[in-house]
Amino acid sequence: MTVQSERTLLFVKPDGVMRGLTGEIISRIERKGLLITATKLLRLNKAQAEKFYDIHCGKPFFEALVTHVTSGPILAMVVEGPKAISVVRRLIGKTNPFEAEPGTIRGDFGISITKNIVHASDNLENAEKEIVFFFKKHEILRYKKPTEEKFAF
Numbered sequence: 001m002t003v004q005s006e007r008t009l010l011f012v013k014p015d016g017v018m019r020g021l022t023g024e025i026i027s028r029i030e031r032k033g034l035l036i037t038a039t040k041l042l043r044l045n046k047a048q049a050e051k052f053y054d055i056h057c058g059k060p061f062f063e064a065l066v067t068h069v070t071s072g073p074i075l076a077m078v079v080e081g082p083k084a085i086s087v088v089r090r091l092i093g094k095t096n097p098f099e100a101e102p103g104t105i106r107g108d109f110g111i112s113i114t115k116n117i118v119h120a121s122d123n124l125e126n127a128e129k130e131i132v133f134f135f136k137k138h139e140i141l142r143y144k145k146p147t148e149e150k151f152a153f
């Protein structure tokens, strides 16, 4: 059976960046064996945040969500690997940190449903949309892990 390689979009929210958790989060992604093929530290403005989260427009938490994600820097990244979309969702844990399992990013570090440390795409269609939202094609790199290279000894 072959497992499909996928790419997904993850960003560390301002609470995660400002609490100094980006290294920990990157480390968990790398230790899982996934590849980070693009990264960008940026700050979203209100219009960009409203566009990114337009699916939640009108929901009671929308304003708080936009206020939070525009409150400071975010670290966006493209993550690639076998079943990357579902694997990353499992690594980050449930949306509500109070329900997220210990051992997951939100379960270990989250303090509120708004300040839940990270966002990651929930399906293939959204992953592609969200990647294009943050990254131009040339900003996404292709490379192999050294362990996948063939060496001449």
Ligand code: CMP
Pocket (backbone or CB within 6 Å): 056, 061, 065, 095, 113, 114, 115, 116, 118, 119, 120
């Ligand atoms: P995220 O994965 O970025 O997707 C939408 C965000 O809305 C979610 O994480 C939460 O930070 C935020 N949010 C706030 N309240 C809720 C809620 N009741 N249900 C879902 N998401 C919520």
